[in-house]
Amino acid sequence: MLIETLSVFPELFEPYMSTSIMGRARRRGLFDFMAHDLRDWTHDRHRTVDDAPFGGGAGMLMKVEPLHEAISDIASRGEVRPRVVFFTPCGGTFTQGVAQRLSRAERILFVCGRYEGMDERAYDMADERLSIGDYVLTGGELPAMVVSDAIVRLLPGALGNDMGSVDESFSTAEDGGLLEYEQYTRPAQFNGRSVPDVLLSGDHAKVDAWRRANAIERTCRWRPDLIADARLSDEERARAEALIARFHDADGGGRA
Template sequence: MRFETLSVFPEVFAPYLDASIMGRAQRQGILEFEAYDLRDWTHDRHRTVDDAPFGGGQGMLMKPGPIFEAVRDISGRGGGRPHVVFFSPCGTRYDEGVAERLSHLDRVLLVCGRYEGMDERAYTLADETLSLGDYVLTGGELAALVVIDSVVRLLPGALGDDMSARDESFSDGLLEYAQYTRPADYDGLRVPEVLLSGDHERVREWRRQSAIRRTAAWRPDLLEGAGLTPQEWELARSVIEERRGGVDHGEE
């Protein structure tokens, strides 16, 4: 899969994407990445990419010209036209389902805004516009890194174990179950006995219930789409009621 970014700060991507899992994915040919500098498509000696907004107001807006030229030029550079993604508070909320969908594409171009945002006409270039959440960042570079990381880890071979990404939070509509490692007893806090039993079926059942408990306690909004059985719904409702009563529901 090929990811490309268009930004006024292309140098911020390499330190993260060259390390750890993302770096290994590139070395193995699972991920191709290129960062483009938007200023390469300007035509004045100051390489200007922003200007004051019509109608007044604080801050500066990114000009449409360099963005249009850059996206059109990059799109024509071979490898098939990229799926063009912009970022905006007006965009679709980014979640694991969107990451999964993007992971099936061959080429994605992420356009990163800065300053007070972009001239509205630039958004006509987008195949889709995404929002990471109800907060504001100083630029789209962090959003782009989040998308790249969350998508690449879904690609076959990226994690070294193709099942790893399918057994985590949101993969089945639930938060991930609680996990523990050695020692079995730390400062009086013990690992649930079932995890020490060696009984794989009991462990599987415990993990499913743990995921339901954690989701009901922390993200009950996810339960509707999790495909729970009537018995699992009963468990979830009991956790929600206990939380409303002020009970701290730990793992059993």
């Protein structure tokens, strides 16, 4: 897989892409990374990438010409055209299911906006528009790193164990994933709280059953919105509905 970014601050990416799991996966050749500087596709001495919006208003907009030229040029390189992804509030919500889908791509180009936004015509170049949440960031560089991280950890061998991400929260998000079960390590007792006895029992069947039940309980408590689409047996769904009623007020605002 080749991950590429197009940004006016390409230097932001290398430290993260070379560290921890990302760095190890990259050194193993599981993915390659390239950051492109949008200013390389400008043609004035100031390397201008933004301008004032027609009709007035606050802030500056990224110009369509350098974006169009850059994406066209980058996409023409190599044998495989990249999947061009823009970050915008208009985009679909980024989820683990989207990460799983994108992890199967051979090449992805993340286009990172800045300033007040982009000339709307730039989005004609997008294969996909994504949003990582309903809040405002200074630019698209952080979303690009968030999505890249979520994708890379799904690549076989990235975690040192191909099954390493199976039990993580949202790992089956395409079908409605649950939050991950609680986990503990030494010491077995801390500040009056003990590790659940079942985890110390050595009985793997009981541990698995406890983890499943705990994942359902945690999801009902913290993310009840996920339960509707979760894969549950009839018995589990009845228990989940009772837990949601117990944990939450009539208006959905309270937690036990």
